[in-house]
Amino acid sequence: MAKTPAKRAYHHGNLRAAVLQAAEHALENGGIGSISLREISRSLNVSHTAPRRHFATKQALLDALAIDGYEQLGRMLSRILLQSDSSFEVRLQQATAVLVRFALKHPALLGHMFAAKHQPDASAELLEASVLALSSGVRLFAEGQETGDVIAGDPEILALVPFATVQGLIVVSNQGTFKGMGLKELVEYATHHILVGLRPRC
Amino acid sequence: MAKTPAKRAYHHGNLRAAVLQAAEHALENGGIGSISLREISRSLNVSHTAPRRHFATKQALLDALAIDGYEQLGRMLSRILLQSDSSFEVRLQQATAVLVRFALKHPALLGHMFAAKHQPDASAELLEASVLALSSGVRLFAEGQETGDVIAGDPEILALVPFATVQGLIVVSNQGTFKGMGLKELVEYATHHILVGLRPRC
DNA sequence: ACCTGAACACCGTTCAAGT
DNA sequence: ACCTGAACACCGTTCAAGT
Numbered sequence A, B: 001m002a003k004t005p006a007k008r009a010y011h012h013g014n015l016r017a018a019v020l021q022a023a024e025h026a027l028e029n030g031g032i033g034s035i036s037l038r039e040i041s042r043s044l045n046v047s048h049t050a051p052r053r054h055f056a057t058k059q060a061l062l063d064a065l066a067i068d069g070y071e072q073l074g075r076m077l078s079r080i081l082l083q084s085d086s087s088f089e090v091r092l093q094q095a096t097a098v099l100v101r102f103a104l105k106h107p108a109l110l111g112h113m114f115a116a117k118h119q120p121d122a123s124a125e126l127l128e129a130s131v132l133a134l135s136s137g138v139r140l141f142a143e144g145q146e147t148g149d150v151i152a153g154d155p156e157i158l159a160l161v162p163f164a165t166v167q168g169l170i171v172v173s174n175q176g177t178f179k180g181m182g183l184k185e186l187v188e189y190a191t192h193h194i195l196v197g198l199r200p201r202c
Numbered sequence C, D: 001a002c003c004t005g006a007a008c009a010c011c012g013t014t015c016a017a018g019t
Helices: A015-030 A037-043 A058-083 A088-105 A107-118 A124-133 A135-146 A155-172 A183-198 B015-030 B037-043 B058-083 B088-105 B107-118 B124-133 B135-146 B155-172 B183-198
Strands: none
Touching: A015 A037, A015 A058, A015 A107, A058 A088, A058 A107, A058 A124, A058 A135, A088 A107, A088 A135, A088 A155, A088 A183, A107 A124, A107 A155, A107 B107, A124 A135, A135 A155, A155 A183, A155 B155, A155 B183, A183 B155, B015 B037, B015 B058, B015 B107, B058 B088, B058 B107, B058 B124, B058 B135, B088 B107, B088 B135, B088 B155, B088 B183, B107 B124, B107 B155, B124 B135, B135 B155, B155 B183
């Protein structure tokens, strides 16, 4: 017995992760206003100043939450895009499907991720995380240009068009539906029409 | 002299409008977390419970702020779209230009407008305001179908595609720029490629 | 190093009371 | 009707102190 490593803290093996998880739970259930350091500390049976060691301020916790989200999304996107050897269209649809799945699972977190990036005083770490998350999507478009599926132009900007549309549809749709269409159908519909616009003209 | 109408309140001609204006100022400068009923009241030389007559709760103030934004945006859109007798393309570009101008002028308010609509317990009044704001855009697409500029389909869904893209570009771009391109150029670029996709095929 | 508890200034909301 | 001031429970942040 006596396996407890000395590295582990007093109450938790990883207070940082526990706080982040509790914060996301609060974010998804009651909005960003319902995130309270004191309430999270209470739910973890820890003094209300304990999280201070990991997050110097509440803003630092909110930033870490957004960065965590970008890293999660980026991992999912690159896993799909780098492993698959399917056609450009199929891979683009797989990528948008990943985005949609993430949006349906963590709607409030996704909203917070973008809002956080828009703060005038957003940290460099946060901006870097957001760019990295979409880097595999940019690579997809660069490859699409080589295979003749995408018109010429800066792939970073071209990739922005369908990504922005998906993000916009998520934002515009109400709770994942609009006029009876599910978000998945909406995105497929929009992606199809945009694809036609990005394909070299006949 | 003695012009002061009896209708006017004790301190303000219109406390409601003054509170809304102060709230938007706080929203744009310090984020949604910086909106404080007590601080707003202080800045208006009014007791901290005075706004309660106009906004029963802080959430009511936040909702009113979003509704106000939708009404403002809707007025600007319909003014452009109903008066102009230009071609479909020109009117679509005018409409997106209005959106971009609004986004650059009130970035935090626009973000709040969409976030508010996404709350699980969003009020019916708020949802109604958001639909009404975009109704003239839907009409534009219906007319575009009559003139052969837009493919067949539900105009309400078709109109969503460019609107969502513009909204997404606003969200995705950092402080109105991306890789040196201004938001206006980005939107024109994306609108052009989407337009090609929404035009009946050759 | 990591955590605690008291203290400080602030907040939203409620309520009895004033004009 | 519209506004006030005191009271309540809560919050984020700071700080000296414990192990």
